[in-house]
Amino acid sequence: xxxxQPGLGEPLKLPCGATLPNRLAKAAMTEGLAxxxxxxxxxxxxxxxxxxxxxxxxxxxGNVMIDRRVLERPGNVAIDGNGGLSMLESWARAGxxxxxxxxxxxSHAGRQSPRYVTRQPLAPSxxxxxxxGNYARPRAVSEDEIQDFIGRFGRVAGIAKQTGFTxxxxxxxxxxxLSSFLSPVTNRRTDRWGGSLENRARFLLEAVRRVRSTVGxxxxxxxxxxxxxxxxxxxxxxxxxxxxxWLNDEGIDLLEISGGNYEQPRLLGYSGxxxxxxxxxxxxxxxxxxEAYFLDFAAKVRAVRKMPLMVTGGFRSRTVxxxxxxxxxxxxxGLGRPLCTDPDVPLRLLSRELDTAPRYESSIRxxxxxWGGNSSVFLLKLVNVLGQQGWxxxxxxxxxxxxxxxxxxPILIALGRYLTDEWSTAARMKR
Ligand SMILES: Cc1cc2nc3c(=O)[nH]c(=O)nc-3n(C[C@H](O)[C@H](O)[C@H](O)COP(=O)(O)O)c2cc1C
Numbered sequence: 161x162x163x164x165q166p167g168l169g170e171p172l173k174l175p176c177g178a179t180l181p182n183r184l185a186k187a188a189m190t191e192g193l194a195x196x197x198x199x200x201x202x203x204x205x206x207x208x209x210x211x212x213x214x215x216x217x218x219x220x221x222g223n224v225m226i227d228r229r230v231l232e233r234p235g236n237v238a239i240d241g242n243g244g245l246s247m248l249e250s251w252a253r254a255g256x257x258x259x260x261x262x263x264x265x266x267s268h269a270g271r272q273s274p275r276y277v278t279r280q281p282l283a284p285s286x287x288x289x290x291x292x293g294n295y296a297r298p299r300a301v302s303e304d305e306i307q308d309f310i311g312r313f314g315r316v317a318g319i320a321k322q323t324g325f326t327x328x329x330x331x332x333x334x335x336x337x338l339s340s341f342l343s344p345v346t347n348r349r350t351d352r353w354g355g356s357l358e359n360r361a362r363f364l365l366e367a368v369r370r371v372r373s374t375v376g377x378x379x380x381x382x383x384x385x386x387x388x389x390x391x392x393x394x395x396x397x398x399x400x401x402x403x404x405x406w407l408n409d410e411g412i413d414l415l416e417i418s419g420g421n422y423e424q425p426r427l428l429g430y431s432g433x434x435x436x437x438x439x440x441x442x443x444x445x446x447x448x449x450x451e452a453y454f455l456d457f458a459a460k461v462r463a464v465r466k467m468p469l470m471v472t473g474g475f476r477s478r479t480v481x482x483x484x485x486x487x488x489x490x491x492x493x494g495l496g497r498p499l500c501t502d503p504d505v506p507l508r509l510l511s512r513e514l515d516t517a518p519r520y521e522s523s524i525r526x527x528x529x530x531w532g533g534n535s536s537v538f539l540l541k542l543v544n545v546l547g548q549q550g551w552x553x554x555x556x557x558x559x560x561x562x563x564x565x566x567x568x569x570p571i572l573i574a575l576g577r578y579l580t581d582e583w584s585t586a587a588r589m590k591r
Pocket of ligand 1: 187188189190191221222223265331333334384418427428472473474475494495496497498549552553
């Protein structure tokens with residue numbers, strides 16, 4: 161790296177005028193910590209104070225829902241006429257205590273809302289998730305509902321600004337409502353919200369436009385977008401590049417590239433051809449390709465985008481992060497799972513005390529592979545994917561309760577606690 165290439169500690173001035181103090185971002189991670197009325201709690205404050213002190217220049221909250229009927233998970237915070245503004249203010253104060261940025265991720269779960277949360281998910285078309293019957297067939301939303309949701313994206317962004325969050329991110333990835341409109345697999349509409357890519361992207365673009373007009377020109381607005389949904393006939397990389405070109409005209413401050421959805425969880429690196437530990441040792445792929453699985457695609461985005469680019473997914477070694485910045489393929493590095501157990505990872509990477517962030521996902525599994533490899537039995541895959549998810553959720557809850565993480569927690573214990581927590585939280589919800 162030469163001296164004029166940005167390092168991890170280099171500030172980044174955004175198009176709106178705000179500055180990120182460094183190039184590390186804590187990626188959005190759903191917290192599941194809301195009270196029964198879906199309002200933020202003291203546990204959010206404790207967790208985000210810890211992450212703020214952990215050194216990332218930018219913290220993205222987990223999904224904050226614009227519609228309390230359709231949640232991604234019980235325990236989501238929703239902003240939908242349910243009060244709780246003073247708790248949002250306290251959350252924002254705690255999450256910015258070290259002088260970092262804290263942006264609220266604004267989202268509608270769409271069809272990816274489990275049965276124990278909602279019996280009637282909403283989607284562009286009535287295409288049900290193929291996941292063990294845990295997701296009910298969604299109802300296709302009407303034109304009026306789409307207009308209502310566009311208004312809600314704007315209103316919730318306004319509340320984020322009013323309560324002290326320093327920016328917002330519109331969640332257009334991972335198969336939730338906006339992302340499901342982008343994909344021809346889930347969007348079979350024949351009106352002006354379906355069909356051509358221009359029509360499928362209309363909801364995202366109008367939501368972003370409404371957010372920008374609500375918060376004004378000086379407030380950071382980001383978008384999280386899938387590179388692809390990795391499904392036959394679905395939203396693909398060329399579609400993504402075209403949507404990026406359209407977003408160029410919308411005054412975006414940061415574009416985050418991720419990928420996949422519940423049926424294809426590529427966001428976490430599960431590819432359906434994941435190598436076993438032994439195969440991994442023999443792989444000829446470079447560390448860059450193995451680790452940061454959206455980085456090669458980000459290089460293509462770089463050629464068309466006008467806004468700064470954040471890439472999230474798999475980054476663990478400092479050299480891969482530094483190279484990504486030096487090559488210009490990323491302007492900001494997103495980190496998720498390492499911060500569930502080690503909230504100070506950004507500080508330690510910045511001080512060069514740490515060369516590699518923890519990668520527990522390779523050890524918390526039953527059998528030799530998580531998704532493919534030898535463990536091709538469906539049940540084992542399911543236990544591994546859900547168990548890992550539960551494991552990270554449990555670590556976040558421990559941090560929020562003022563405990564330290566428990567990296568030795570067995571996957572089956574994590575899975576049991578996770579399911580018990582989800583169902584009991586769902587039963588307590590007052591919507
Ligand atoms: C526990 C957990 C919760 C997550 N919740 C969200 C979320 O609310 N919104 C989102 O956009 N991505 C979410 N993600 C995906 C992360 O933002 C990120 O894309 C993913 O973890 C890959 O980055 P990593 O390899 O650094 O963990 C979540 C991931 C994990 C592990």
